[in-house]
Amino acid sequence: DARVTQTPRHKVTEMGQEVTMRCQPILGHNTVFWYRQTMMQGLELLAYFRNRAPLDDSGMPKDRFSAEMPDATLATLKIQPSEPRDSAVYFCASGRGSLNEKLFFGSGTQLSVL
Amino acid sequence: SQQGEEDPQALSIQEGENATMNCSYKTSINNLQWYRQNSGRGLVHLILIRSNEREKHSGRLRVTLDTSKKSSSLLITASRAADTASYFCATDAGNTPLVFGKGTRLSVIA
Numbered sequence: 001d002a003r004v005t006q007t008p009r010h011k012v013t014e015m016g017q018e019v020t021m022r023c024q025p026i027l028g029h030n031t032v033f034w035y036r037q038t039m040m041q042g043l044e045l046l047a048y049f050r051n052r053a054p055l056d057d058s059g060m061p062k063d064r065f066s067a068e069m070p071d072a073t074l075a076t077l078k079i080q081p082s083e084p085r086d087s088a089v090y091f092c093a094s095g096r097g098s099l100n101e102k103l104f105f106g107s108g109t110q111l112s113v114l
Numbered sequence: 115s116q117q118g119e120e121d122p123q124a125l126s127i128q129e130g131e132n133a134t135m136n137c138s139y140k141t142s143i144n145n146l147q148w149y150r151q152n153s154g155r156g157l158v159h160l161i162l163i164r165s166n167e168r169e170k171h172s173g174r175l176r177v178t179l180d181t182s183k184k185s186s187s188l189l190i191t192a193s194r195a196a197d198t199a200s201y202f203c204a205t206d207a208g209n210t211p212l213v214f215g216k217g218t219r220l221s222v223i224a
Contacts, residue, residue, distance in 0.1 A: 004156070033211060035214075042214060042215065042216035042217065043157075043202070043214040043216075045211055045212075045213070048211055056211075091156055091157070093156075093157075098209050099206070099209050099210055099211045099212075100144055100145055100206035100208070100209060100210060100211070100212060102147060102159040102162055103149075103157070103159065103212060104159070105149075105156030105157045105158070106156050107154075107155055107156045108155075108156055
């Protein structure tokens, strides 16, 4: 079965450290999304790409977060420096065609910043 | 900012009963989708209903959409313990990314 792969599944780090999360979208999908899930805020859209081009990253703190797609098989989300309030589950999702088609989610990266 | 808002926040039922979850949204939409999330896992797409549709079925799932009331409901019939999960509605306003609600936590007790 085709699936979205995220690594690592879990990450524990100390405040101030750099964190990099990786995502391999489903082959042939041309849209990629990063969402963050917390109990308080639910699922928040951080950034998204179409055909590897960033379309919008207004959902994430620009001073510490960055999202890139170096190639069609890899999307990265980086936090530098990390803060305790960044603790959450980060999901990558991919889709075909337009932005509002059904999404396929990875299993997420659970991040704890101490 | 959240567009869809699910109700109730949590629901507990006995196996075999039907479960109904509701979603309300604020602005006009193009599509509305429902997703399921098992504990510790990613979201899984269940069903998509377009703004010009009123009802859709998929197996034991029935989704309705009332655009005049800006609301949708998800009905799971003859629930099973395996249906225990969180259920989310997601909306879009055209060629825009999905915006998710905070979900309904469903517990099906065997």
